[in-house]
Amino acid sequence: MGIFIFGVVFLTMVVSGIFFILSLIKKKPLRNKIVIFMGGFLLLIGGVLLTPATTPELHVDEAELVTNEQGEVAITGQTNPEAQLTINGVEVSLADETFSYTVQLEDEEEQEFTLQASMGGSTKEEVVTVKPSRAFLASLQAEKQEQAALALAETQPNQKNYDEAVTLIHALSKTYEDFATRLTVVEEHLAIGKALDTAEASLERKDFDQAKELVAQAVLNKETFESRLSTVETKISEKEAEALVAEAVQAVEAAEAEPTKDALARAEDAVARLKTPDEELAARTKTVAQTITANEQAVAQAKAEEERQAAAAVPEQSQPAAASNQAQTSVLVTPTGSKYHTRKCGNGTYTPATLAEAQSRGLTPCAKCFP
Numbered sequence: 001m002g003i004f005i006f007g008v009v010f011l012t013m014v015v016s017g018i019f020f021i022l023s024l025i026k027k028k029p030l031r032n033k034i035v036i037f038m039g040g041f042l043l044l045i046g047g048v049l050l051t052p053a054t055t056p057e058l059h060v061d062e063a064e065l066v067t068n069e070q071g072e073v074a075i076t077g078q079t080n081p082e083a084q085l086t087i088n089g090v091e092v093s094l095a096d097e098t099f100s101y102t103v104q105l106e107d108e109e110e111q112e113f114t115l116q117a118s119m120g121g122s123t124k125e126e127v128v129t130v131k132p133s134r135a136f137l138a139s140l141q142a143e144k145q146e147q148a149a150l151a152l153a154e155t156q157p158n159q160k161n162y163d164e165a166v167t168l169i170h171a172l173s174k175t176y177e178d179f180a181t182r183l184t185v186v187e188e189h190l191a192i193g194k195a196l197d198t199a200e201a202s203l204e205r206k207d208f209d210q211a212k213e214l215v216a217q218a219v220l221n222k223e224t225f226e227s228r229l230s231t232v233e234t235k236i237s238e239k240e241a242e243a244l245v246a247e248a249v250q251a252v253e254a255a256e257a258e259p260t261k262d263a264l265a266r267a268e269d270a271v272a273r274l275k276t277p278d279e280e281l282a283a284r285t286k287t288v289a290q291t292i293t294a295n296e297q298a299v300a301q302a303k304a305e306e307e308r309q310a311a312a313a314v315p316e317q318s319q320p321a322a323a324s325n326q327a328q329t330s331v332l333v334t335p336t337g338s339k340y341h342t343r344k345c346g347n348g349t350y351t352p353a354t355l356a357e358a359q360s361r362g363l364t365p366c367a368k369c370f371p
Contacts, residue, residue, distance in 0.1 A: 056083040056119040060126050069135035071105040075113060075128050083119040105132050108140055142171065150182055157189045157220055189220045196225065199232045203239050208232055241275045248274055252281050255288045259295065264288050329355035339366040 060077035067073045078097045079085055085092045085099055092101045103113060110131040117124045132140075146168040153161040165186065169179050195211040211232070215225045248270035255263040267288065271281045331340040334348040340358035344350050345368055 055122045056080045056117040056124050058083075058085075058115060058117040058124040058126050060115065060128055062128070063126070064129045064131065066131050067105055067133045067136050069133065069139055071132060071136045071139070072102055073130055074100050074102045075115070075130075076100045077115070077126070079117040080119055083117040086116050086118075088113050103130055105130060105136065108132050108137050142168070146171075146179065150179060150186075153186045154182065154220060157186050157193075159190060162186050162190055185219045188214075189218065192218055192225055196228050196232065200228070200235075203232070203236050205236060205240075208236055237275075244270070244274050245278070248278065248281055252284050252288070256284065259288050259291045261292060264292060331355050331358050333358050333361070333363060337363070339364055339369075341366045342369040345369055 056079060058077065058079045060075065065073045065075065075087060077099060079094065079099065081094060081097055085094060087101050092099050105111060110129060113128045113130060115126045115128065146165065149161070149165040149168050153165040165183060169183060192211070192214045195214050199207040199211040212229055215222070215229050218225050251267040251270040255267040264285065267285050271278060271285055330352055331342060332344065332350040333340045333353045334350055337348060340353070340363045341350065345366055
């Protein structure tokens with residue numbers, strides 16, 4: 001609308017100006033021409049005011065900036081609220097007429113940032129130079145030293161190199177997650193090395209199992225760790241085999257010294273658990289088994305002989321006992337009778353006598369008294 005009014009008014013002023021000049025030449029009244037010209041002039045000013053600006057404004061607060069210790073700095077300035085602002089091709093949001101955009105340097109080189117404000121087909125451009133601060137340069141230098149120390153700890157992972165890398169990382173003002181992750185890998189590497197050292201020194205199965213679990217998670221030098229682990233396992237197996245042989249020898253010797261079934265069972269079990277069969281120990285256990293069998297047979301024969309001798313001695317021992325019983329047993333006899341009695345049995349005179357006396361006189365037991 002403002003452009004249209006501006007065009008109409010401009011045309012009106014041109015026409016009125018022509019008539020004004022002609023009136024001066026012909027010396028005609030100028031009042032109406034002057035009124036028309038002034039009216040057009042006022043309308044021209046209004047049209048200019050109503051016509052929006054098509055060329056954007058762009059002002060930066062500082063054309064040269066220095067970063068902070070972290071390499072950051074904010075580019076600030078003003079532009080038209082309706083303008084589109086980009087910095088190195090990145091669109092920047094506006095707060096009214098002002099803007100603030102934080103940039104980050106990645107190295108020690110200064111960097112130029114191009115600002116463009118676009119509006120109505122027109123563009124205005126400004127360039128801001130960002131320079132690294134001394135503190136940021138010192139931080140980059142420290143980071144390089146830390147990178148070198150960390151790389152050394154990774155290629156030569158020992159306690160000294162690890163400690164130096166840790167010290168440098170902790171001294172940095174900025175935290176790098178990648179550094180912490182790589183440092184953790186080195187720390188785990190040292191833990192694996194210590195576990196293997198312990199297993200190699202002790203040759204104990206529990207220490208080997210702990211080292212094996214850590215080696216499975218290794219990132220650095222995994223093949224070297226696995227080779228050491230294999231060597232430790234071989235030595236432990238040899239040690240365990242030697243212990244089993246010593247235990248088997250001891251069990252067999254105990255069985256030979258005291259050939260019992262329990263001792264033989266322990267010896268046979270110890271020999272069976274050997275990782276490599278031992279024919280000599282197996283033969284010795286068989287000999288112990290034969291000894292036990294022979295001993296059992298000898299004991300059985302001795303017992304049978306004792307039982308036989310005991311059975312043969314029973315009649316000789318029973319005769320005196322029977323005679324003793326006869327001598328002590330009391331019966332009743334008569335002067336003329338042929339029987340001996342336990343009580344008065346019929347008429348006659350009964351007198352006491354021992355059973356031996358009655359039998360010596362030829363008397364026989366009474367059928368009534370001894371049914």
